Amino acid sequence: MEELKPRVKELAKKYAEDILTDRRHIHANPELSFEEYKTAEYVANRLKSFGLTPQEKVANTGLTVLIEGKNPESKTVALRADMDALPITEANDVPYKSTNEGVMHACGHDVHTSSLLGTARILSEMTDSFEGTLKLIFQPGEEKIPGGASLMIKDGVLKALKHTPAPKSIIGQHVMPFLPVGTIGFREGLYMASADEIYITVKGKGGHGAMPEKIIDPVLISSHIMVALQQIISRNCDPKMPSVLSFGKVEAKGATNIIPDVVKIAGTFRTYDEAWRAEAHKRMKKMGEGIAEAMGATCDFDIHVGYPHLKNHPALTQRMRQAAETYMGKENVVNLDLWMAAEDFAYYSQEVDACFYRLGTRNEAKGIVSSVHTPTFDIDEDALEIGAGLMSWLALNELKG
Amino acid sequence: MNLKDKVKELAQKYSNEVLSDRRYLHAHPELSFQEHNTAKFVANKLKSIGLTPIENIAGTGITALIEGKKPESKTVALRADMDALPIVEQNDVPYKSTNEGVMHACGHDVHTSSLLGTARILNDLRGHFEGTFKLIFQPGEEMSPGGASLMIKENVLKANLNKAAPRSIYAQHVAPFIEVGKVGFKPGPVLASCDDIYITVKGAGGHAGTPHEVVDTILIASQIVVSLQQIVSRNIPPHIPAVLSFGKIVGEGSTNIIPAEVKIEGTFRTFDEEWRKKAHENIVRLAKATAQGMGGDCEIEIEIGYPYLNNAIDFTERSMVYAQEFLGKDKVELLPNVIMGSEDFAFYSHHIDACFYTLGVKNEAKNITDGLHTPRFDIDEGAVEIGVGLMTWMGLCELKQL
Structure with missing residues (x-):
């Protein structure tokens, strides 16, 4: 040789x-x-x-x-x-x-x-x-x-x-x-990590910011979802398994006094285990949809599955x-x-x-x-x-x- | 003929002119602080009546005195x-x-x-009242x-030209939620204070795959939006109506890029000036601490808007009686609730006794039901004669009893 x-x-x-x-x-x-x-x-x-x-x-x-x-x-x-x-x-x-x-x-x-x-x-x-x-x-x-x-x-x-x-x-x-x-x-x-793109659309009911009783606030609900989803990493994932969930884009196009009907969030989920990856997808979707439902809204939780x-x-x-x-x-x-x-x-x-x-x-x-x-x-x-x-x-x- | 019937008769007499004024003004609207043509129109009308308006107050504002006896x-x-x-009108x-x-x-x-x-x-009734309007x-x-x-x-609430300072002030507002022919009153607080809140969260942007190298502005902004709800639920006394809403978030990264900055915009409304100030302090403290606790920081700008509008209780209760005399008991409603909207008449209400009442303009049969600030808002013009007569009558009654 x-x-x-x-x-x-x-x-x-x-x-x-x-x-x-x-x-x-x-x-x-x-x-x-x-x-x-x-x-x-x-x-x-x-x-x-x-x-x-x-x-x-x-x-x-x-x-x-x-x-x-x-x-x-x-x-x-x-x-x-x-x-x-x-x-x-x-x-x-x-x-x-x-x-x-x-x-x-x-x-x-x-x-x-x-x-x-x-x-x-x-x-x-x-x-x-x-x-x-x-x-x-x-x-x-x-x-x-x-x-x-x-x-x-x-x-x-x-x-x-x-x-x-x-x-x-x-x-x-x-x-x-x-x-x-x-x-x-x-x-x-x-x-190198698997990478999946996450697109969440929280659908509430927009209206005047001064009338919370008449609206379903997708701005607040999407904030709750982004905060809560971090526990997928900190509480659901095996601590030895590298995982990251990041949201880089939020679109809430109301104004100081107008709550929009819809808020869109985009992020990425990356990890190193295919079984955990599939499980995390299920948990994220369930948590996002559950929080939205619990707060009176709905959410489309769309995961674009990327490379393993x-x-x-x-x-x-x-x-x-x-x-x-x-x-x-x-x-x-x-x-x-x-x-x-x-x-x-x-x-x-x-x-x-x-x-x-x-x-x-x-x-x-x-x-x-x-x-x-x-x-x-x-x-x-x-x-x-x-x-x-x-x-x-x-x-x-x-x-x- | 008694004074009430005289007022009604004159209101009817002038109703065509008032309607024509209304339609002219409606067809020639001007934005806030640019009411040059409107002010000129108003001043000319006042002069044509025989009054001497003071013009150009605060730019385009006008006052005019109508003097009775003494x-x-x-x-x-x-x-x-x-x-x-x-x-854009539709x-x-x-x-x-x-x-x-x-x-x-x-x-x-x-x-x-x-x-x-x-x-x-x-002006026609100068001989029938004592005092000045x-x-x-x-x-x-x-506009703020x-x-x-x-x-x-500019001192419109002060004494001038040897006249006494006003002790009470009236204003009306059209109400598309009340049938034409009816009016609404609410003694005490009626409209909220309104402050705009602008928060800029600052962190360290970067690749979404390296959370240890970024300070995540999106997550901090989310935490702030969530945690600030406790200003309303945990800080303000439960008997004071308060609302904190965020309607806009701008976080312009992408699926895999954390932005260095996220902007949040909202509104805070309540009915107590002391708690309003405390809430501002609490909002700043909680948002700053949340951001700093997560390794970032934030800038908070609170644009102070109008205070809450307080209808003087005795004055407003008296005025309801005047209105019942003029329109009939069944035409005067007690508004059941405060409204979380805001109105700059509130400023007057923190200086002197104020009464802000609502003039019904809705007519479902004529399909006039659209809300304020919508492109299809309009009124049943039958309300105009009622508005003219009622304010005249209540002014006369109030001047008499002062």
Whole structure:
């Protein structure tokens, strides 16, 4: 195995320039979730140019491609990238700035996709060096419910295909502007939260603020509901289970002396256990509806179920971490904290052994420090060669292990 | 002919003029403190009667004296308000507002034209009473700080031109909940004080997934709205009517973003000046402590509005008797309850004896039932002659008995 490392590094270096070109092309031509037509076409053409045969139009704009080594039927490992961009107007002044005004790769999916293209090219030149099959997944719509991952799974990407068996494990990476370029982060077990959006509409009876006996006050009732629902976290949830319930928006459009008919509240619920998550949904709904009813009103308690929590398979993640230490040097591999944001890679992690790791992209000296989902997000592009090489190396290790 | 019949006869005689004044005012409404054309109209009418109005009091206000025999002996004040509301009229009537977006939806056109009618009658009856009537046409009843408070600052309740300071003051208000032909009285407290409350909750905004890094303004605002209810249920003596309502909350984050600031707006109304002040202190203390106890803070602004309106008990009870004499016993109602609305006539009621009564304008048969401050508010115009005659009669009776 060790003997393959120089080869991977050599190929990563050799194709670094092309990966950079791919990244910049994709960055300059971003497309919104589930509208990644040109991106998918670009990816397909690149894969074909490497001599590969992509399967297109999976979940509409998704693609998969197999890279078969020796004994391709023995084992499959999946590698995943996401392709969609965000509805943000780019504020960076760079040659590869978005040419699609109002849309921007502000979450690094351009990096994930170009990096996986690099990995495809490296591995397609090493097919006589490994046994088994690599299945590359380029998915649409990570940023939008129901999540491209869930649709790709529905279309069978985690199942056996032709003579290649179903993937036993899947690896994905994500840019991390809080980690310096050249470093990689791992976390075993629970990593990212499930995220559900909560929309509550409290319906009372509006009227004059001076006549409380004639109205049913949705302003007061919604306040009671928001206060009471906090006990879902403090009194119903196992204290060892990270959970958060936040309301960020309240719309009560009356006036000092006019009580409105309706108050709308919007929030988010995040946690790390699917059974508790389902139970919490039931309890929140019951509590909200019960309080509204007890106070003479009704409430529509609408939960938009989002992504599940993302769990990194402990043994797989340990193996990947050790392999990364070999490739990067021990000092460049760090532990990650829980991250309460959500990511649709979580769907894969509910189905097969999964490892989602972080690629450092920060460079304070170059002023590259902005967070993902901001109009000034960018990466230190040195991360591209590392990303493509490392994922190749991890895939080879996992096929062997 | 006795005086009562004379008043009735004159009220009838002038009813067409009063109606025409009312319709002119209704068709030409002006917003609070902008009643320039209305004031000019009123002043010209008063002059045409032969009176000498004092104009430009508190901007657009007017007073006029009508002197009987021994004019310096005693004074009774009669008050009308002149401003309209920012409402688009939806009535299809010949006298519909010609000032788009402004409407006499609170009957001040009726109050003003009615007082002009009363002025005509009293002027005709100068030889029949001793003392002086002071007519007050005030601006801006609908807008803080209230035209009444400004008129009082301009000394309308003080002695002037060798006349005595008014000892009592009358005002009427149209009531769409009372049948035309009837009037309503309530001795003692009748309308509430009204203060606007503006609270800005300040915390630390941020991502909804990191509660340990934010100070949650939405939750603090909710706690404040919930806990402030105890001002009414636990702090104020249960026999004092009080209400605290919040009608507006602005928390403009999103499902996953906690905003740094949330604004709450409400109204506090009650019937006791001492408890009103204490409630203000308690609201500030409780809201601040709640916010600070949760790691945030809040700014509270209480815009002090009108005080509660207190009808002097003896004066109002006497006036009910005057009204019964004039209209018949069955036409005078005792209003059963206080009303939580508010009215700047309240300012006068904290200086001198005041009587604020309601003039029925409802007519279900004619489908005239819409509430005040609605775009379809109107009156049965039969009420105008009654309003003119009744205020004249009660003024004469009160001046006599002082």
